[in-house]
Amino acid sequence: MKIAVLSGSPKGDLSVTLQYVRFIQKKLPQHQLKVHHVSHDIQKLEKDGQAFANVIKDIEASDGVLWAFPLYVFLVPSQYKRFIELIWERGAQGAFKNKYTAVLSTSIHFFDHTAHNYMRAICDDLDMKFVDSFSADMDDLFLDEMRNRLLIFAQGLFEAIEKKLPTSKAYSPLTYSKFRYAPGKAKDKVDTRGMKVLVLTDSQDKDSNLARMVKRFQESFAQPIEVVNLYDINIRGGCLGCVQCGFDNICVYEGKDGYIDFFNNKVRHADITIYASTIKDRFMSARMKMSWDRGFFNGHVPAHMGKQMGFIVSGPLSQIPNLRQIMDAWAEMSLGNLAGVVSDECQESAQLDALLQNMATRCIEYSTQVYIRPKTFLGVGGYKLFRDAIWARLRFPFTADYRFYRKHNLFDFPQKDKRYGAFNKQMISMIKNPEMKEMVRKMIKTEMVKGYQKVVDTK
Numbered sequence: 178m179k180i181a182v183l184s185g186s187p188k189g190d191l192s193v194t195l196q197y198v199r200f201i202q203k204k205l206p207q208h209q210l211k212v213h214h215v216s217h218d219i220q221k222l223e224k225d226g227q228a229f230a231n232v233i234k235d236i237e238a239s240d241g242v243l244w245a246f247p248l249y250v251f252l253v254p255s256q257y258k259r260f261i262e263l264i265w266e267r268g269a270q271g272a273f274k275n276k277y278t279a280v281l282s283t284s285i286h287f288f289d290h291t292a293h294n295y296m297r298a299i300c301d302d303l304d305m306k307f308v309d310s311f312s313a314d315m316d317d318l319f320l321d322e323m324r325n326r327l328l329i330f331a332q333g334l335f336e337a338i339e340k341k342l343p344t345s346k347a348y349s350p351l352t353y354s355k356f357r358y359a360p361g362k363a364k365d366k367v368d369t370r371g372m373k374v375l376v377l378t379d380s381q382d383k384d385s386n387l388a389r390m391v392k393r394f395q396e397s398f399a400q401p402i403e404v405v406n407l408y409d410i411n412i413r414g415g416c417l418g419c420v421q422c423g424f425d426n427i428c429v430y431e432g433k434d435g436y437i438d439f440f441n442n443k444v445r446h447a448d449i450t451i452y453a454s455t456i457k458d459r460f461m462s463a464r465m466k467m468s469w470d471r472g473f474f475n476g477h478v479p480a481h482m483g484k485q486m487g488f489i490v491s492g493p494l495s496q497i498p499n500l501r502q503i504m505d506a507w508a509e510m511s512l513g514n515l516a517g518v519v520s521d522e523c524q525e526s527a528q529l530d531a532l533l534q535n536m537a538t539r540c541i542e543y544s545t546q547v548y549i550r551p552k553t554f555l556g557v558g559g560y561k562l563f564r565d566a567i568w569a570r571l572r573f574p575f576t577a578d579y580r581f582y583r584k585h586n587l588f589d590f591p592q593k594d595k596r597y598g599a600f601n602k603q604m605i606s607m608i609k610n611p612e613m614k615e616m617v618r619k620m621i622k623t624e625m626v627k628g629y630q631k632v633v634d635t636k
């Protein structure tokens with residue numbers, strides 16, 4: 178079998194993920210895995226049509242495709258996202274149609290499911306025959322058991338191709354609306370009350386719905402707000418994954434492009450940050466993703482702590498719950514508050530005017546009250562994963578994160594929680610006595626609610 182491997186790490190040959198691919202190749206030498214470093218080479222693939230065509234030609238000549246990438250900020254790296262966009266922009270979808278495919282990632286399992294959902298949907302959109310996915314922890318290769326599982330996964334792909342096994346789709350195609358937004362005038366303008374509002378947009382066409390939505394949002398305020406177009410910032414490239422920023426948050430791009438100054442001078446100081454993007458395939462644009470990835474020079478430190486956030490989106494957002502989940506997670510993991518998400522799916526300009534105006538009002542209200550909605554599982558679970566990682570295996574090289582987590586008491590391990598320790602000890606010893614056990618069993622419901630009732634009665 179000949180498999181085209183689309184390698185997604187900007188680190189190229191030094192990729193951890195690639196070692197998983199190499200291991201498969203070594204153990205199953207009867208198959209040929211041809212690696213294309215599409216993330217590492219993205220700038221060449223963008224500029225040089227022939228280089229891109231060569232990758233596509235190899236896919237056409239292959240029996241299957243293995244998507245192999247590292248997790249970057251809830252998804253694939255921005256360079257990989259850009260490669261996926263190029264497939265459609267250059268009309269190369271035909272090369273993927275009906276090809277057997279599988280997805281392999283390495284990560285620390287932080288939102289690996291959203292990246293895999295994304296890739297699965299991309300495979301379905303490309304009309305591929307999706308066989309399986311394998312989300313390895315980056316250190317799984319050190320374990321006999323996991324290496325074994327990796328080979329079973331790889332053999333599954335080869336077998337599906339050999340035996341032409343049936344596959345099914347998980348996602349329906351997206352449908353796009355032709356609605357053209359004609360913004361109305363903003364009447365009751367919102368007083369910013371001194372809050373700094375920043376809109377970060379990837380709009381490339383001033384007549385697009387997105388550009389109009391951003392303008393209408395801007396006009397909702399009585400005072401000027403700042404709108405920055407990501408294409409106006411000199412960004413030399415995506416995150417390189419070198420993690421040299423880990424020690425003290427200094428990025429290798431420092432002094433070489435405009436992103437870090439933009440982040441430090443604008444994003445850090447905004448009370449309200451709105452991300453405004455057009456949906457491209459199953460996510461926002463690769464340019465927006467690049468700005469998220471480049472923000473990784475801050476390590477695992479939350480970017481919008483105590484601040485308001487929002488999204489203005491053009492495209493079929495309601496058909497992509499995976500993206501909606503990432504938006505929620507992005508806000509929760511940033512320790513910010515998602516004040517609103519507005520898309521142009523409503524089909525009525527007046528309604529869209531009202532939604533944008535309402536989001537402007539909510540942003541200022543929440544910002545004034547410093548309101549942060551409680552985290553859901555996305556933020557609670559995500560934080561525990563980060564906490565444990567920064568405490569132990571990621572303490573080096575992410576020493577800046579470690580200092581931040583210490584300073585902000587984020588190492589909130591359960592064994593440190595004194596509230597429950599003494600109580601548990603006392604109750605567990607009490608129920609060793611069968612009579613007491615029976616008595617406690619009967620009292621548990623009334624006793625459990627007592628503390629809550631006391632708060633309601635006294636506060």
Ligand SMILES: Cc1cc2nc3c(=O)[nH]c(=O)nc-3n(C[C@H](O)[C@H](O)[C@H](O)COP(=O)(O)O)c2cc1C
Pocket residue numbers: 186187188191192193194195246247248249250251252283284285286287288289315416417418419420470473
């Ligand atoms: C910029 C950046 C973002 C990352 N984001 C995530 C993430 O969202 N979830 C996760 O589990 N791991 C994340 N990681 C960890 C990588 O996925 C992991 O280290 C991976 O094995 C790197 O593979 P590679 O060497 O092939 O690039 C991130 C790493 C970097 C450098």
